[in-house]
Amino acid sequence: MAGALDDSGADLELVGITKRFPGFTAIENLNLTIPAGSFFALLGPSGCGKTTTLRLVAGLETPTAGRILIGGKDVTDAKPHQRPVNTVFQSYALFPHMTVLRNVAFGLYRRGVSNPLALAHEALRLVELDHLAGRRPAQLSGGQQQRVALARAIVNKPALLLLDEPLGALDLKLRRQMQLELKSIQDDVGLTFLHVTHDQEEAMTMADTVAVMNRGEIEQMGAPEELYELPKTAFVANFLGQSNLFTGNVVSSTATSIVVDIAGTKLEVPRDRAQRHSGVVTIGVRPEKLTLLTAKPASASGVNVLGPGTVTDVSFSGVSTQYLVEVPSVGTITVFAQNMVFGPVVNRGSEVWVSWTVDHGFGLADEQGVSPRFDPDDGTGEP
Amino acid sequence: MAFGAFSNVDAPVVEAPRRRSRAAFWLLLPGIAYLGATYLAPLVSLIITSLKAPDLVNYDIGRYLYAFDIGNYATVLGEYWPIILRSFEYAAIATVAALLISYPLAYFIGVVLRRYPLWQALALILVIAPFFMSFLLRTLAWKAIFADEGPVVGFLQHLNILGANAHLNGTPFMVIFGLTYNFIPFMALPIYTSLERLDLRLLEAGADLYANPASTFFRVTLPLSLPGVVSGTLLTFIPATGDYVNASPQFLGSTQTTMIGNVISDTYFNLSDYPSSAALSIVLMVLILIPVGIYLSLTKTEDLL
Amino acid sequence: MSGLAEGAVLGRLEEAPRPLKRPKARRGNWGVAFYSIVILVLLLIPIGYTIVFSFNIPARTNVSWRGFSLDNWATLLSDPRVVAAFGSSILVGVAATLVAAALGTAIAIALVRFRFRFRTGLTLLLFLPMATPEVVLGSGLGSQFLNIGVDKGIATTIIAHIMFCISFVVITVRARVASLDPAIEEAGRDLYATPGQVWWRITFPLLLPGIVAAALLSFALSFDDFIITAFVSGNFETFPKYIYTAAVRAIPAQANVFASIIFLLAIVVVLASQFSAAARRRQLAREG
Numbered sequence: 024m025a026g027a028l029d030d031s032g033a034d035l036e037l038v039g040i041t042k043r044f045p046g047f048t049a050i051e052n053l054n055l056t057i058p059a060g061s062f063f064a065l066l067g068p069s070g071c072g073k074t075t076t077l078r079l080v081a082g083l084e085t086p087t088a089g090r091i092l093i094g095g096k097d098v099t100d101a102k103p104h105q106r107p108v109n110t111v112f113q114s115y116a117l118f119p120h121m122t123v124l125r126n127v128a129f130g131l132y133r134r135g136v137s138n139p140l141a142l143a144h145e146a147l148r149l150v151e152l153d154h155l156a157g158r159r160p161a162q163l164s165g166g167q168q169q170r171v172a173l174a175r176a177i178v179n180k181p182a183l184l185l186l187d188e189p190l191g192a193l194d195l196k197l198r199r200q201m202q203l204e205l206k207s208i209q210d211d212v213g214l215t216f217l218h219v220t221h222d223q224e225e226a227m228t229m230a231d232t233v234a235v236m237n238r239g240e241i242e243q244m245g246a247p248e249e250l251y252e253l254p255k256t257a258f259v260a261n262f263l264g265q266s267n268l269f270t271g272n273v274v275s276s277t278a279t280s281i282v283v284d285i286a287g288t289k290l291e292v293p294r295d296r297a298q299r300h301s302g303v304v305t306i307g308v309r310p311e312k313l314t315l316l317t318a319k320p321a322s323a324s325g326v327n328v329l330g331p332g333t334v335t336d337v338s339f340s341g342v343s344t345q346y347l348v349e350v351p352s353v354g355t356i357t358v359f360a361q362n363m364v365f366g367p368v369v370n371r372g373s374e375v376w377v378s379w380t381v382d383h384g385f386g387l388a389d390e391q392g393v394s395p396r397f398d399p400d401d402g403t404g405e406p
Numbered sequence: 407m408a409f410g411a412f413s414n415v416d417a418p419v420v421e422a423p424r425r426r427s428r429a430a431f432w433l434l435l436p437g438i439a440y441l442g443a444t445y446l447a448p449l450v451s452l453i454i455t456s457l458k459a460p461d462l463v464n465y466d467i468g469r470y471l472y473a474f475d476i477g478n479y480a481t482v483l484g485e486y487w488p489i490i491l492r493s494f495e496y497a498a499i500a501t502v503a504a505l506l507i508s509y510p511l512a513y514f515i516g517v518v519l520r521r522y523p524l525w526q527a528l529a530l531i532l533v534i535a536p537f538f539m540s541f542l543l544r545t546l547a548w549k550a551i552f553a554d555e556g557p558v559v560g561f562l563q564h565l566n567i568l569g570a571n572a573h574l575n576g577t578p579f580m581v582i583f584g585l586t587y588n589f590i591p592f593m594a595l596p597i598y599t600s601l602e603r604l605d606l607r608l609l610e611a612g613a614d615l616y617a618n619p620a621s622t623f624f625r626v627t628l629p630l631s632l633p634g635v636v637s638g639t640l641l642t643f644i645p646a647t648g649d650y651v652n653a654s655p656q657f658l659g660s661t662q663t664t665m666i667g668n669v670i671s672d673t674y675f676n677l678s679d680y681p682s683s684a685a686l687s688i689v690l691m692v693l694i695l696i697p698v699g700i701y702l703s704l705t706k707t708e709d710l711l
Numbered sequence: 712m713s714g715l716a717e718g719a720v721l722g723r724l725e726e727a728p729r730p731l732k733r734p735k736a737r738r739g740n741w742g743v744a745f746y747s748i749v750i751l752v753l754l755l756i757p758i759g760y761t762i763v764f765s766f767n768i769p770a771r772t773n774v775s776w777r778g779f780s781l782d783n784w785a786t787l788l789s790d791p792r793v794v795a796a797f798g799s800s801i802l803v804g805v806a807a808t809l810v811a812a813a814l815g816t817a818i819a820i821a822l823v824r825f826r827f828r829f830r831t832g833l834t835l836l837l838f839l840p841m842a843t844p845e846v847v848l849g850s851g852l853g854s855q856f857l858n859i860g861v862d863k864g865i866a867t868t869i870i871a872h873i874m875f876c877i878s879f880v881v882i883t884v885r886a887r888v889a890s891l892d893p894a895i896e897e898a899g900r901d902l903y904a905t906p907g908q909v910w911w912r913i914t915f916p917l918l919l920p921g922i923v924a925a926a927l928l929s930f931a932l933s934f935d936d937f938i939i940t941a942f943v944s945g946n947f948e949t950f951p952k953y954i955y956t957a958a959v960r961a962i963p964a965q966a967n968v969f970a971s972i973i974f975l976l977a978i979v980v981v982l983a984s985q986f987s988a989a990a991r992r993r994q995l996a997r998e999g
Contacts, residue, residue: 083897103900110901116894120916130902175902430825437814437877438833444874445840448851455854507750514747518740527985531978532751538977539758540935542954543970546962547757547764550774590754619739640842648844651937656958667846667938674850674942684854687847698842707831710838711822711882 033094033107033182033215034059035080040089042075049075050239053089062209062216064230066223068262072239073219077185080217081110093182104133109176110185115168117160123147123171124156130179146178149208166197177212186218190225202229223263227251235259255298255388260307267356268307270390276300280381286352290327290384297386305387311359312383315346315369316376327384329353330376337367348375456684468678475681482685486669490689493665496578497646500585504642505635507586508594516601533591545584545657549575576660584652593638600634640701644694666690758974765967772961783964793965796953800934803865803949807872808929814873815880816922822881823888837878848875849942856943863945871943872936876929883928887921
């Protein structure tokens with residue numbers, strides 16, 4: 024029943040997965056491989072199909088088309104209780120009529136493992152809740168319930184551990200703590216984790232690999248830094264952090280870069296950081312990579328400059344200050360500046376220029392505005 | 407909402423997508439088949455029976471042949487329409503009386519007693535308590551209390567409210583009294599349910615906006631408790647029309663207070679006149695379906711149960 | 712008496728009320744309080760009468776009070792007909808409750824957890840028995856048995872009782888199923904439990920309070936039913952039926968005793984469940 028219980032987890036392969044519900048398609052032709060032993064995050068907004076993907080892997084839904092392979096074995100037709108997969112549910116789903124200990128030992132009992140209670144105690148010690156083993160779930164706080172749900176899944180040493188937005192209901196401080204704990208447990212135990220979330224900070228903090236999902240498809244996948252610094256689509260550029268995006272025509276190109284005309288200004292983007300090299304393209308740069316200047320800088324190679332513009336808003340947020348700069352014909356540019364000194368570096372109404380190193384820019388495969396950040400909410404209820 | 411509303415009013419409902427599965431068929435089949443056989447089929451049976459005619463060849467009491475004698479309906483309606491009218495009249499009066507009596511009670515328990523949850527639970531238990539004793543015995547108790555030799559009649563005669571030979575049992579008053587008494591809990595509980603969920607801040611808002619207590623009641627409280635009032639009314643009126651215990655001579659009634667339930671029962675048991683009994687049942691059912699139909703048209707199917 | 716109304720109302724016992732906000736004490740409230748106490752007393756008068764008269768000195772009729780005596784209670788089992796009727800009602804109640812609970816629970820689960828066609832028609836079919844006058848239900852089934860040629864007796868009585876109990880079971884259990892997070896059952900499947908194990912170890916234990924409430928409701932409806940029973944029982948005698956026929960002449964005081972016992976038992980059970988629920992809540996609040 025449990026299948027391969029390799030201590031280093033197993034590969035997960037989704038091949039051509041499509042899932043249709045009456046009225047809409049949640050996932051269309053999804054292909055995904057997750058290497059054994061990694062911490063993989065599936066990131067996306069509500070309704071993008073990430074939870075559906077998770078449920079397909081767990082066996083709680085069956086795909087309309089496609090195959091699912093765990094450790095090389097085809098499990099598409101296997102029922103949930105036949106798969107070597109365990110899930111930590113968003114609502115924790117602890118059995119209210121059993122004690123914490125029985126909850127954790129449940130899977131062990133079903134599998135006929137010897138010493139179920141001893142193993143359950145061990146798992147509870149791992150999450151530091153062994154002293155509450157005799158309590159009922161209703162007597163625990165949200166954070167404690169979440170840890171019990173985790174122990175209940177981990178104790179079975181599954182090939183693949185699925186986490187469905189498990190930290191959503193926790194307050195900020197507890198969430199940060201749990202993020203680190205989850206990461207360290209995964210390191211210790213060596214299982215393959217598939218973590219589904221809409222919180223991009225969480226995904227980037229915890230995961231080795233992040234896949235950004237939108238409307239049933241994976242838009243981009245890779246290490247968090249890679250995704251962040253080199254987004255390939257407007258959706259990824261806007262969903263992960265913030266971006267300043269500009270659309271214009273490619274007017275010339277060299278061996279190493281392309282030049283795009285944005286409302287009269289020529290902006291350079293390195294060739295290997297641009298997905299498209301001709302026609303109308305959208306290019307972008309992260310707000311924290313921009314420098315604010317109060318005087319027009321001299322042209323320098325390797326530096327893009329936009330301006331002059333007017334500072335329309337200054338927002339202090341502790342670590343940094345966000346400035347909004349309105350540049351005529353271009354639009355509003357967001358700048359994040361680390362607060363190295365007290366107070367803002369420019370005031371509202373000031374005339375400024377923004378500049379950034381050419382190497383920090385990126386070019387998207389699609390145009391901004393083609394994929395909106397949020398789909399209109401038609402309330403289909405399928406996350 | 408009416409009938410299911412107060413089975414578990416406070417439990418949170420977890421929204422969950424439903425799945426399509428063959429299991430649903432097997433879960434539903436036994437119960438639905440059973441209801442089909444024991445509820446729907448009998449209704450058809452009633453219709454068929456109501457159209458039967460006496461067996462003139464092998465004539466005997468209780469022998470009938472399949473026929474299509476719609477005349478049965480004409481006969482039955484012609485003979486018993488005053489009783490049908492009376493049944494609806496009694497039921498209507500009892501319903502209104504129950505409403506007037508129960509509303510303040512429901513208000514007390516649902517609004518005033520909110521500060522004392524233990525007393526509230528206790529009061530509710532007292533309202534429900536009558537169900538734990540056979541309603542036949544309770545009705546007989548009233549019959550004894552209001553007997554000619556009993557305390558109530560004696561007291562009223564002493565005050566010269568009643569004449570020397572007057573009696574209370576067997577009068578329409580007594581039948582309606584019995585009906586009303588029996589249905590007070592059925593009227594009070596749904597209204598209580600509605601009022602218990604009433605957000606008292608709305609009443610405060612009313613007062614803040616210059617409404618006096620009477621105004622606040624008629625314009626805020628009453629309309630918001632309307633679903634409960636509708637439920638209670640249906641729960642009282644429908645059974646009351648078909649009741650025949652209260653109106654029986656051996657309980658609170660007399661031969662002057664016969665209701666349609668009595669006729670259906672008498673023609674069935676004493677006369678073995680099954681076609682007439684069935685015809686009357688169908689007539690009653692159809693008449694009842696009018697208020698029920700109105701209720702159904704106003705309610706979403708999901709809220710029915 | 713209408714099973715419909717009784718059932719709908721008894722179902723209320725499942726949950727204790729929780730206050731939303733406490734009203735301030737006002738003079739008008741005292742008036743309503745006094746009135747309500749009067750009404751509550753009135754509601755209980757016939758019950759008190761019945762219980763009191765169970766202690767009457769035995770004689771041929773039990774209409775006038777002769778004095779206090781425990782004889783009726785001591786000779787509870789002396790009148791065979793009363794005992795038989797009482798036992799019959801219990802038997803029918805238990806049998807009908809078991810079957811109605813099983814059928815109704817299955818329907819309730821299907822209603823909440825699954826998608827299927829004809830949902831509207833089905834809901835209507837479950838709703839209508841509650842909205843049909845009892846004489847119609849009774850004479851309908853009576854006619855049906857007649858037409859088929861089935862002898863009326865205990866079997867037909869149980870069949871009829873199951874019929875009118877199903878809808879109430881569905882309502883009560885359905886609410887309980889709806890309050891159950893489906894993720895809990897999914898967690899069971901995820902943790903290697905077969906569908907059978909998920910039912911017995913997870914779903915059924917969690918549904919049990921609702922099923923028990925539905926069973927109690929069912930039993931109460933069945934035990935107190937008269938009108939429908941009259942049409943379908945033939946010569947078989949249940950407790951209410953016995954009282955009805957005996958009412959013509961005189962009801963032996965043993966009937967009062969039986970009724971009093973049931974009443975007091977029911978009150979004790981309800982009070983006990985309320986107090987234990989309150990105690991559990993207090994305990995959870997303390998520890999959690």
